[in-house]
Amino acid sequence: MNKSGFSILLFSGDYDKCLAAMILANGARDLQMQADVFCAFWGLLLLRDPEKLSMEDKDLYEKMFTAATPAGAENLPLSKMNMAGAGKQMLLNMMASKEAPNLVEFLNGAFHNGVRFHACELSMKIMGFKSEELLPGVEVRNVHEYLQQARQAEIQLFI
Amino acid sequence: MNKSGFSILLFSGDYDKCLAAMILANGARDLQMQADVFCAFWGLLLLRDPEKLSMEDKDLYEKMFTAATPAGAENLPLSKMNMAGAGKQMLLNMMASKEAPNLVEFLNGAFHNGVRFHACELSMKIMGFKSEELLPGVEVRNVHEYLQQARQAEIQLFI
Amino acid sequence: MNKSGFSILLFSGDYDKCLAAMILANGARDLQMQADVFCAFWGLLLLRDPEKLSMEDKDLYEKMFTAATPAGAENLPLSKMNMAGAGKQMLLNMMASKEAPNLVEFLNGAFHNGVRFHACELSMKIMGFKSEELLPGVEVRNVHEYLQQARQAEIQLFI
Numbered sequence: 001m002n003k004s005g006f007s008i009l010l011f012s013g014d015y016d017k018c019l020a021a022m023i024l025a026n027g028a029r030d031l032q033m034q035a036d037v038f039c040a041f042w043g044l045l046l047l048r049d050p051e052k053l054s055m056e057d058k059d060l061y062e063k064m065f066t067a068a069t070p071a072g073a074e075n076l077p078l079s080k081m082n083m084a085g086a087g088k089q090m091l092l093n094m095m096a097s098k099e100a101p102n103l104v105e106f107l108n109g110a111f112h113n114g115v116r117f118h119a120c121e122l123s124m125k126i127m128g129f130k131s132e133e134l135l136p137g138v139e140v141r142n143v144h145e146y147l148q149q150a151r152q153a154e155i156q157l158f159i
Numbered sequence: 160m161n162k163s164g165f166s167i168l169l170f171s172g173d174y175d176k177c178l179a180a181m182i183l184a185n186g187a188r189d190l191q192m193q194a195d196v197f198c199a200f201w202g203l204l205l206l207r208d209p210e211k212l213s214m215e216d217k218d219l220y221e222k223m224f225t226a227a228t229p230a231g232a233e234n235l236p237l238s239k240m241n242m243a244g245a246g247k248q249m250l251l252n253m254m255a256s257k258e259a260p261n262l263v264e265f266l267n268g269a270f271h272n273g274v275r276f277h278a279c280e281l282s283m284k285i286m287g288f289k290s291e292e293l294l295p296g297v298e299v300r301n302v303h304e305y306l307q308q309a310r311q312a313e314i315q316l317f318i
Numbered sequence: 319m320n321k322s323g324f325s326i327l328l329f330s331g332d333y334d335k336c337l338a339a340m341i342l343a344n345g346a347r348d349l350q351m352q353a354d355v356f357c358a359f360w361g362l363l364l365l366r367d368p369e370k371l372s373m374e375d376k377d378l379y380e381k382m383f384t385a386a387t388p389a390g391a392e393n394l395p396l397s398k399m400n401m402a403g404a405g406k407q408m409l410l411n412m413m414a415s416k417e418a419p420n421l422v423e424f425l426n427g428a429f430h431n432g433v434r435f436h437a438c439e440l441s442m443k444i445m446g447f448k449s450e451e452l453l454p455g456v457e458v459r460n461v462h463e464y465l466q467q468a469r470q471a472e473i474q475l476f477i
Contacts, residue, residue, distance in 0.1 A: 006465070009316065011179055013239070016359055020329055023440065027461035033469075041175055042239060061253045068240070080331070080360060081386070094379045094444050122182065126253050143186035147165065151192075151313040154469040157327065157476040158316040168475065170338055172398070200334055201398060220412045227399070281341065285412050302345035306324070310351075310472040317475040 005034035007153035009146065013042030013070070014079035015088060015103060021159050022106035029113040033154070037110070038146045039138075040120035043159075044127065046073050046107065047119055047134045054133055062128025073103045111137055118146070164193035164312035168305065171318055172201030172229070173238035174247060174262060180318050181265035187314075188272040195312070196269070197305045198297075199279035202318075203286065205232050205266065206278055206293045213292055221287025232262045270296055277305070323352035323471035327464065330477055331360030331388070332397035333406060333421060339477050340424035346473075347431040354471070355428070356464045357456075358438035361477075362445065364391050364425065365437055365452045372451055380446025391421045429455055436464070 006028035010021050021037060028035040039047050050072030055063050070076050081087035095102065101109065111117070118141040119134055131140055141149075150156045165187035169180050180196060187194040198206050209231030214222050229235050240246035254261065260268065270276070277300040278293055290299055309315045324346035328339050339355060346353040357365050368390030373381050388394050399405035413420065419427070429435070436459040437452055449458055459467075468474045 009183075011176065011318075017329065020358060023461055024327075024465070027465055031462060031465055033465070040179060059256065061249055061256065064249065065253065090379055090382065091444075094383065094446065097377065097379065098443055100440070100444055122259070125257055126250075126259055128253065143182055144190060147183070147186055147190055147192070147314070155465070155474050156314050156316065157474065158318050159329075159476050170335065170477075199338060218415065220408055220415065223408065224412065281418070284416055285409075285418055287412065302341055303349060306342070306345055306349055306351070306473070315473050315475065317477050 005036060005149075005153035005155075007150045007156045008035075008037045009150070009156070009158045010037055010039045010043035010046065011041050012079065012159055013045035013076055015073075015076040016078050016080075016091070017159050018043075018046050018073065018076060019103050019106060022103065022110050024157070025110050025115040026106065026113055028155075029110075029115055035110075035115045036118065036149055036153070037115060038118045038120065038141065038149075040123045041127075044119055044123055044129060044134075045070055045076060047117060047138050048072055048129070049133060049135050050075075052133050054130065057130075058128050065127055073107055076103070111135075120146070164195060164308075164314075166309040166312035166315045167194075167196045168309070168315070168317045169196055169198045169202035169205065170200050171238065172204035172235055174232075174235040175237050175239075175250070176318050177202075177205050177232065177235060178262050178265060181262065181269050183316070184269050184274040185265065185272055188269075188274060192313070194269075194274045195277065195308055196274060197277045197279065197300065197308075199282045200286075203278055203282055203288055203293075204229055204235060206276060206297050207231055207288070208292060208294050209234075211292050213289065216289075217287050224286055232266055235262070270294075279305070323354060323467075323473075325468045325471035325474045326353075326355045327468070327474070327476045328355055328357045328361035328364065329359050330397065331363035331394055333391075333394040334396050334398075334409070335477050336361075336364050336391065336394060337421050337424060340421065340428050342475070343428050343433045344424065344431055347428075347433060351472070353428075353433045354436065354467055355433060356436045356438065356459065356467075358441045359445075362437055362441055362447055362452075363388055363394060365435060365456050366390055366447070367451060367453050368393075370451050372448065375448075376446050383445055391425055394421070429453075438464070 025035040121142045184194040280301045343353040
């Protein structure tokens with residue numbers, strides 16, 4: 001069996017952890033490794049298209065959930081020291097002063113560099129997300145597909 | 160060396176992360192992979208039997224800890240948006256409306272499907288948990304046993 | 319390819335998660351496995367030398383960040399039940415009563431046992447940490463170096 005990939009199960013919807021995931025996935029592509037990011041639960045929030053959120057055909061809880069969660073990647077909170085956004089703004093300022101890209105730029109770079117994004121089918125169903133609400137190019141996959149892909153990879157991380 | 164297993168080190172005691180761990184472990188069993196879940200620190204809270212919590216032979220801190228932590232799997236909080244339980248209730252409602260099993264059902268399924276559960280010996284000692292307080296079928300293991308088993312697995316995740 | 323290592327990407331700066339990382343890395347060394355701990359983002363807080371924090375040549379945000387973050391390993395908060403330090407103190411008391419080492423003792427043991435520590439170059443740059451502020455023996459590495467090392471390991475965890 002030829003193992004040559006890098007696999008992330010992105011469960012977290014934190015700005016800093018998503019940033020780490022994107023830096024790793026882009027780094028793997030630089031090394032010509034196949035890179036797969038399987039987004040589940042809060043990790044799906046990275047893949048929502050802020051322009052395409054919809055309340056159509058959603059039940060009450062799904063509507064509440066759509067409204068209560070960050071609309072897109074740049075709106076995600078930090079995993080710690082978020083301090084109602086003040087800590088996050090500080091991190092963003094520190095990143096900008098070093099001319100580091102922000103999360104959406106890293107995410108766009110990842111799509112452009114051939115990182116493959118997958119959305120967890122069961123999480124989509126539970127949270128009431130529709131595939132039309134996600135960024136273009138994302139494939140919906142189930143847990144068996146994740147496991148089959150991850151076991152071929154050289155590195156598997158849960159973030 | 161024949162690698163064919165799936166290994167989780169479950170450190171988190173969050174409802175949503177434990178749910179993810181159980182869905183993954185059950186999925187691995189569907190694919191005929193051996194699946195091992197090694198519970199450490201907060202992850203031990205998944206394995207406590209709510210009927211068997213005991214204050215006997217515990218020192219003051221151990222009693223406080225027993226009393227201050229969730230008594231069983233269904234009492235675990237969400238890793239985010241828990242909002243004093245309101246966010247968790249919303250998730251439970253969303254799961255129920257899709258007829259998704261709850262955590263205890265996934266956990267029972269995992270035992271039934273042959274997922275092997277291990278409790279970290281050092282964590283048990285520090286937190287003052289006794290093996291009689293855990294669900295039946297859980298084996299107490301040390302860190303060397305975890306590492307020896309994990310290095311045989313195809314996929315290792317820290318959750 | 320000869321795989322015989324244990325690799326941790328330590329992203330978290332939580333006391334309990336750092337403790338788990340050190341116990342695992344020391345355990346891997348006991349088994350004669352090479353053990354590498356690559357510290358990124360909040361994980362860098364484990365490697366700061368409390369005696370060597372400096373405000374020199376730092377911009378305003380870097381100074382604020384230096385001041386707002388825990389000065390060394392023993393000052394890190396718990397990932398949950400920290401309760402403004404009360405929960406952490408309870409854990410420390412429980413550990414001490416079992417004569418378990420604290421985090422700094424595990425960390426020193428890890429250096430002594432030959433665990434190799436790496437600091438993420440990009441995280442250092444963004445947070446404004448200088449290599450002189452870190453514990454002696456820590457090497458600064460980039461994401462490509464992490465990936466190249468991790469793909470040689472038998473076990474890779476993101477903590």
